[in-house]
Amino acid sequence: MRPEDILVPTPAGVCCKRGGFHIDPTRIVDRALITHAHSDHARAGHGAVLATQETLDMMRLRYGENFAGATQAIRYGESLSLGGVTVTFHPAGHVLGSAQIAVEAHEPSNGPRNGLRIVASGDYKDAPDPTCAPFALVPCDVFITEATFALPVFRHRDAHAEIAKLLRSVALFPERAHLVGAYSLGKAQRVIALLRQAGYAAPIYLHGAMEKITNYYVERGVALGDLRPVRGAGKADLAGTITLCPPSALNDVWTRRFPDPLAAFASGWMRLRARARQQGVALPLLISDHADWDGLTAIIAATGAGEIWVTHGQEDALVHWCATRGLKARPLDIIGYGDEDEADSTASNSEDPA
Ligand SMILES: [Zn+2]
Ligand SMILES: [Zn+2]
Numbered sequence: 561m562r563p564e565d566i567l568v569p570t571p572a573g574v575c576c577k578r579g580g581f582h583i584d585p586t587r588i589v590d591r592a593l594i595t596h597a598h599s600d601h602a603r604a605g606h607g608a609v610l611a612t613q614e615t616l617d618m619m620r621l622r623y624g625e626n627f628a629g630a631t632q633a634i635r636y637g638e639s640l641s642l643g644g645v646t647v648t649f650h651p652a653g654h655v656l657g658s659a660q661i662a663v664e665a666h667e668p669s670n671g672p673r674n675g676l677r678i679v680a681s682g683d684y685k686d687a688p689d690p691t692c693a694p695f696a697l698v699p700c701d702v703f704i705t706e707a708t709f710a711l712p713v714f715r716h717r718d719a720h721a722e723i724a725k726l727l728r729s730v731a732l733f734p735e736r737a738h739l740v741g742a743y744s745l746g747k748a749q750r751v752i753a754l755l756r757q758a759g760y761a762a763p764i765y766l767h768g769a770m771e772k773i774t775n776y777y778v779e780r781g782v783a784l785g786d787l788r789p790v791r792g793a794g795k796a797d798l799a800g801t802i803t804l805c806p807p808s809a810l811n812d813v814w815t816r817r818f819p820d821p822l823a824a825f826a827s828g829w830m831r832l833r834a835r836a837r838q839q840g841v842a843l844p845l846l847i848s849d850h851a852d853w854d855g856l857t858a859i860i861a862a863t864g865a866g867e868i869w870v871t872h873g874q875e876d877a878l879v880h881w882c883a884t885r886g887l888k889a890r891p892l893d894i895i896g897y898g899d900e901d902e903a904d905s906t907a908s909n910s911e912d913p914a
Pocket of ligand 2: 683
């Protein structure tokens, strides 16, 4: 059996003909299996969606009650037979509810694997994250990987050290308001949780676009401490405080409500100084929800896969690395995936009425 007998890459996403589904399709399909709730992977309008409960809930929060014709929740480790294949969801460590989807041509057995297994990992990271289940390594024959930070220059730092940098700045400038640009699904909640882990107990303020998803994280048991909406807070009250906002809000008139605002941005792209300067970021925080070069290459090797399919990002560099390791590799030309930090839509801003 060839991998293409199970999954076929198409410009709209990988398709499983036997099982009658697409994974993270970028156009509307009858049946979608969705790895996580970021908008480039999770689109509204599919006939049926199979995903983790968290992914389904966050899609509902973003798109409304009727985001799909039908939905079905699946737990991590649970297997489901679809047509001629078995699918199993495993934690991807990217954001709350994020999953890698293993697709197998045979029924799972208790003994050694008996069929061809392809793992579509969606977006993933191996770095610790207090807001979601840790990445699970799933041995497979074909590993489908993202390539957002697939260049050797991308080496993320320890997130705790970046948070310490933020807290030093807050201590140094007690009269200023610190605005931390962070993507509203995942990154923002991780930054808050890291601040709490570092012992920061003061109220943390939220831009309106952050409220729904952040409250959902709290509902699901992620401890984030005292959170308050910026809306309604007086300018003087915001001195010395930390506020989380979408990155695009950093350059918005919205910032005028803060006393002498200082812009920080939590993103893997902050490795590039020019990028930080361009965006007017005074305090770049190198915190990413994607694996860096070392993470990607270590995980690819550890899966034991002999064949690697590479999606969105720096495909060429990763395909080249695979070739030097004797792995068969190909880029998948799927149109429509992006990086959430880059994508930070103005739509999320408009959720803030104030
Ligand atoms: Zn993502
Ligand atoms: Zn992605």
